Amino acid sequence: MRRLDRETVDRIAAGEVVTRPARVVVELLENALDAGAERIEIEVSAGGTERVRVVDDGRGMSADEAARAVERHTTSKLPDGDLRAVETLGFRGEALASIADVATLTLTTNDGGSRATRVQVADGDVTVEATGRGRGTTVEVTDLFHNRPARRASMAAPATEFERISDRVAAYALLRPEVAVSLEHDGRRTFATPGSGSFADAALAVYDREVARESTTLAATASVPVGDEEASVGVRGLLAYPSITRASADHVRIAVNGRPVAMPDLRRAITRGYGSLLPGDRYPVAALSVSVPARAVDPNVHPTKAQVAIRGADAVADAVEEGVSDALSTADLRRSADVAM
Ligand code: ADP
Ligand code: MG
Secondary structure (H helix, E strand, O other): OOOHHHHHHHHHOOOOOOOHHHHHHHHHHHHHOOOOOOEEEEEEEHHHEEEEEEEOOOOOOOOHHHHHOOOOOOEOOOOOOOOOOOOOOOOOOOHHHHHHHHHHEEEEEEOOOOOOOEEEEOOEEEEEEEEEEOOOOEEEEEEOOOOOHHHHHHOOOHHHHHHHHHHHHHHHHHHOOOOOEEEEEEEEEEOOOOOOOOHHHHHHHHOHHHHOOEEEEEEEEEEEEOOOEEEEEEEEEEEEOOOOOOHHHHHHHEOOOEEEEEOOHHHHHHHHHHHOOOOOOOOOOOOOOEOOOOOOOOEEOOOOOOOEOOHHHHHHHHHOOOOOOOOHHHHHHHHOOOOOO
């Protein structure tokens, strides 16, 4: 764990990290994924306005690391400050500190040793004590925006804030099927993926049986020009058949190197891949994970990293479109039309 130097900090796109409960959830979820967790449990109360809790079984932190993790601009993820080589979801070292600025944050963690550490930040006061817990990390956030009346007042009704949370968590759960992700709201389970690695299993958990049945999986690779070299691009995921559509593009989900992103160009490439199979003004249900060489991606162009810059983006989009249209043309789409064989 190191403190980033001023220069690196300045190069990191600035942005207000915590704007609403869903941001808190996403930052904690990304930290759990970066820690190599295989199981992540997310519990929220009142749409996250009262409480957010994320429990993971990842590598955890030592007492020293835990105390430093809540300081500003401390990260374990940029070994030599080289932003170009970053392969983790986080790298700015500001999420925990920013959350602790506007809420009470309690972190309990164990890196596999005999004792765990509990760090609490409340009103700027940091307390560190020894406690018990197995390997992994639990972060609990309460009193969100207690010291930011304007932000507190601008939060939507719990049901609306929860919709955002649920949508964001679903994206990670669908696009990282190797991790078991569960979401609970006010004590009621929303969904829980099994972590089997299967996109279909994750879709069955997040959606209903119909979407899971009326879909095909895809695993394609293409050689794509990226700058002046050829790069191997992988496209994997799940495509619901065109018999299942939605009125908005919200269910067209895409990840680049494991990071869910909101990139209209890639979204449109997926929709283009469905071509005329899709009724006009309807959108498909799809979750595609695109992998490109890390050096071709700059994740540091957007405050919430919802967009990344890809060198050779057009060629990557073409590869996505082709992967989708090939997968749909080989799938037995008539299955959904009850054709007797
Ligand atoms: P970043 O993720 O950009 O490094 P954060 O403020 O989100 O910044 O986290 C700071 C550091 O705390 C991380 O670099 C990591 O070392 C540690 N950390 C945070 N959450 C976890 C977790 N769930 N498991 C293990 N380590 C964590
Ligand atoms: Mg982080």
